Amino acid sequence: MRFDTVIIGGGLSGLTAGISLQEAGRKVAIVSAGQNAMHFFSGNFEDIGPARDRVAALFAAAGVRTNAMDGLQLMPMGSFRPASLTLEDVTVFPDEHAAEKALIVNFTGFHDFYGTFIAEALEKAGATCRIRFVHLPEMEHLRLSPSEMRSVNIARAMDEHWEKVVGDIRILHKDEDLIILPQVFGLRDAAVLDKIRTALPARVAFVGTMPPSVPGIRTQMLLKRRFEVLGGTFLMGDEVTSAALHEGVVSSITTRNLDTARIFADHFILSSGGYFSKGLVTTPTQVIEPLFGLDIAFPENRNDWYDADFFAHQPYMDFGVKTDAELHAIKDGQPIQNLFAIGSVLGNTRKEDFGTAAGMAIRTAFAAADTIKGGNV
Amino acid sequence: MKLQEYTASAHNFEECMKCTICTAYCPVVPVNPRYPGPKQAGPDGERLRLKDPYFFNQALKYCLNCKRCEVVCPSGVKVADIIQSARMKYGNEQPRLRDRMLASTDFMGSLARPFAPLVNGVTGLGITKTVLDATFAIDRHRTFPKYSGRSFERWLKRRAKEQAKFDKQVAYFHGCYVNYNYPQLGKDFVKVMNALGIGVQLLDKEKCCGVALIANGMYKKATKNAEHNVGALQKAVDAGLTVLTTSSTCTMTMREEYPELLKVDNAGVRDSILLATRYIWQLLESGAATLKFKENYRARIAYHTPCHLERLGWGIFSTELLKMIPGVEFTMLDSNCCGISGTYGFKKENYEASQAIGKPLFDQIKSVNPDFVACDCETCKWQLEMSTGYTVKHPISILAEAIED
Numbered sequence A: 001m002r003f004d005t006v007i008i009g010g011g012l013s014g015l016t017a018g019i020s021l022q023e024a025g026r027k028v029a030i031v032s033a034g035q036n037a038m039h040f041f042s043g044n045f046e047d048i049g050p051a052r053d054r055v056a057a058l059f060a061a062a063g064v065r066t067n068a069m070d071g072l073q074l075m076p077m078g079s080f081r082p083a084s085l086t087l088e089d090v091t092v093f094p095d096e097h098a099a100e101k102a103l104i105v106n107f108t109g110f111h112d113f114y115g116t117f118i119a120e121a122l123e124k125a126g127a128t129c130r131i132r133f134v135h136l137p138e139m140e141h142l143r144l145s146p147s148e149m150r151s152v153n154i155a156r157a158m159d160e161h162w163e164k165v166v167g168d169i170r171i172l173h174k175d176e177d178l179i180i181l182p183q184v185f186g187l188r189d190a191a192v193l194d195k196i197r198t199a200l201p202a203r204v205a206f207v208g209t210m211p212p213s214v215p216g217i218r219t220q221m222l223l224k225r226r227f228e229v230l231g232g233t234f235l236m237g238d239e240v241t242s243a244a245l246h247e248g249v250v251s252s253i254t255t256r257n258l259d260t261a262r263i264f265a266d267h268f269i270l271s272s273g274g275y276f277s278k279g280l281v282t283t284p285t286q287v288i289e290p291l292f293g294l295d296i297a298f299p300e301n302r303n304d305w306y307d308a309d310f311f312a313h314q315p316y317m318d319f320g321v322k323t324d325a326e327l328h329a330i331k332d333g334q335p336i337q338n339l340f341a342i343g344s345v346l347g348n349t350r351k352e353d354f355g356t357a358a359g360m361a362i363r364t365a366f367a368a369a370d371t372i373k374g375g376n377v
Numbered sequence B: 001m002k003l004q005e006y007t008a009s010a011h012n013f014e015e016c017m018k019c020t021i022c023t024a025y026c027p028v029v030p031v032n033p034r035y036p037g038p039k040q041a042g043p044d045g046e047r048l049r050l051k052d053p054y055f056f057n058q059a060l061k062y063c064l065n066c067k068r069c070e071v072v073c074p075s076g077v078k079v080a081d082i083i084q085s086a087r088m089k090y091g092n093e094q095p096r097l098r099d100r101m102l103a104s105t106d107f108m109g110s111l112a113r114p115f116a117p118l119v120n121g122v123t124g125l126g127i128t129k130t131v132l133d134a135t136f137a138i139d140r141h142r143t144f145p146k147y148s149g150r151s152f153e154r155w156l157k158r159r160a161k162e163q164a165k166f167d168k169q170v171a172y173f174h175g176c177y178v179n180y181n182y183p184q185l186g187k188d189f190v191k192v193m194n195a196l197g198i199g200v201q202l203l204d205k206e207k208c209c210g211v212a213l214i215a216n217g218m219y220k221k222a223t224k225n226a227e228h229n230v231g232a233l234q235k236a237v238d239a240g241l242t243v244l245t246t247s248s249t250c251t252m253t254m255r256e257e258y259p260e261l262l263k264v265d266n267a268g269v270r271d272s273i274l275l276a277t278r279y280i281w282q283l284l285e286s287g288a289a290t291l292k293f294k295e296n297y298r299a300r301i302a303y304h305t306p307c308h309l310e311r312l313g314w315g316i317f318s319t320e321l322l323k324m325i326p327g328v329e330f331t332m333l334d335s336n337c338c339g340i341s342g343t344y345g346f347k348k349e350n351y352e353a354s355q356a357i358g359k360p361l362f363d364q365i366k367s368v369n370p371d372f373v374a375c376d377c378e379t380c381k382w383q384l385e386m387s388t389g390y391t392v393k394h395p396i397s398i399l400a401e402a403i404e405d
């Protein structure tokens, strides 16, 4: 099987590169071992920097609507985080003074959303808060097995019953200027968000829940669909198991499912994620990139990998695959001519050039795709 | 240090990090509140069951075994295998007469076939459907698969000499569906193989792969069939033959379920069992053979990937073959279970859930409005034809109609 480019890992970084190349008429395949960090996404593309407008346009073509606006995002634990590009689910505040009075609404029996944390934080900033619960008989079946009272399942019920919830909230609402709801709306179609915002008598902020992230799953599905509509091939649930590397050039890969049917390509992109996605793996003595055995810098003493203070900056988050200026992956000190590393597999090694987090995943994806399109490999 | 070696768990269940991604993609969870979902039924429940089998939950029978949970799991947990193994180990559901009937695809086939016109007539009657519904709890909305008057095996045996003339040979595991319900697919397969210069042989007596037996709790019979089939497959492999199939579910069952669930060792034959689409695609791609397509062939095709093909990861061979045909306008349908899952959707208690699961797919097909739908699975075909009114064709049949006669 032959493609122009094969991408290893179908998370935010791999999909962004894949769509960008497919838009330019290249023939691309993405192989992805399972779902990815988007399923934990807060809705805020941190550190997006100069790539903001470009990625907002790419997303818009995929049906993913965003807010390109500088401000603050209210986090599930009540803190604020700077935002410059967010999914439309997120309400961006100009400063920490988010409200005079806030009504925080949760669903009875839903334990993945902590209204009290949010209330405590807002009250510190001078707001008064009320927490109220809504209860729908239509959702009673979700409570039969308590473990399934989850964001995604509520979101499915909400697609059908959101108007009833809005009705209940209108009754609960007194004079608050902000209504806070968990992000459990619009699993397949975000249109319901606008409908709720219009139907409620105060500003609405949808705040993140424990995973899975409803906006993240929706975004992932839309990006994957866009990639496939453009003609891309997405091999879901398959894993790249080996690569043929000869004199600094990758010629082909094998996958678990396709076994003897090798996949050949001119370019390869490694977007296999960090520790969470097994793009990086640790042993008691080493940090490794398991597929190619690429170079990674880390301290010899394992105690230097982490800080015992859980909330402190963790050094292991910085470790990642070494790359040259154009993001060619480096093995045994030499760049591989047609292999690019992008996204979380880089750790924070390219912070100066590309920032961190989702912003870095997107910016490195564009950089690699541009180099490939430009032909100067 | 190799710690994992000593902590390795059956079907990777220790690898679960409790992310609930599997539950988000399980097609049963949104439509059947009695089903606890893959995370709870799989790795979470397994922890409890290992402590005390008392914790086994009969609701595990609602699992379709579609394997979608495994496809999306970021940690490589074999969620569906955990669930099916638990049903085998702890479940004490006794298959009802209805389940036995539905599960015995080969027995029912050989029984019904000689009386095909009669059986088709009778099972098609409103009154029979009502009786089946009331007596056996087979949902009355279902259209029964038709039985063919002459089995595929008999058809091919009559042509054995002619097939033996080809230098290159393959063996064909046709499965119950081709044999009893839809021999035309087998004939299409033979036509395409012959056009590639390859003759087709039967195995030395194949038996039903056993997928429906597993689904209906008839594990002993399933294991017997598996042992028999591995023997028959081994004979073909020893004779230097590749064994081709046209059913994604039979293929998945013989390659994956035999060792994982039934503990039947298939190591000697596993790599030789291939879907015909994969084999043909590889032949064409390597340039070892060519197909001549009709010049005026035109078709707007929407392709649905069956769950078990998605698990195998071989959908790409079917889609690449279809895209190769000149005159084909191709649309890939979103990944979504059609809801039938073999015999599951035939049962009265599952009918509504089954239709609800498939709804997004039915809606998408209607909005794409293709000339016909392509799909590699026989039970998806029944479901999609019944629920959308569009004709569903197997990629091999599409190849057969697109090549020059």
Ligand SMILES: Cc1cc2nc3c(=O)[nH]c(=O)nc-3n(C[C@H](O)[C@H](O)[C@H](O)COP(=O)(O)OP(=O)(O)OC[C@H]3O[C@@H](n4cnc5c(N)ncnc54)[C@H](O)[C@@H]3O)c2cc1C
Pocket (backbone or CB within 6 Å): A008, A009, A010, A011, A012, A013, A014, A031, A032, A033, A034, A035, A036, A037, A038, A040, A041, A042, A043, A044, A045, A046, A047, A238, A239, A240, A241, A271, A272, A273, A274, A276, A277, A278, A279, A291, A342, A343, A344, A345, A357, A358, A359, A361, B074
């Ligand atoms: C839990 C979590 C939450 C986060 N939330 C945010 C947030 O809210 N905002 C933000 O800005 N950043 C966030 N981040 C940072 C995050 O890393 C980036 O946002 C971004 O999503 C990373 O994308 P990626 O494509 O590089 O990797 P991933 O999303 O991890 O995707 C990697 C993919 O590669 C696949 N893969 C790995 N190995 C192979 C192989 N051998 N063969 C085939 N496929 C393979 C994996 O299965 C996975 O699907 C979060 C990170 C984590 C871990």
Ligand code: SF4
Pocket (backbone or CB within 6 Å): B015, B016, B017, B018, B019, B020, B021, B022, B023, B038, B039, B042, B043, B072, B073, B074, B075, B076, B077, B079
């Ligand atoms: S997707 Fe995998 S890791 Fe996540 S909860 Fe399910 S089984 Fe566990």
Ligand code: SF4
Pocket (backbone or CB within 6 Å): B025, B026, B027, B028, B029, B037, B038, B062, B063, B064, B065, B066, B067, B068, B069, B070, B079, B080, B083
């Ligand atoms: S096999 Fe299918 S039905 Fe069963 S738990 Fe997994 S996703 Fe759900």
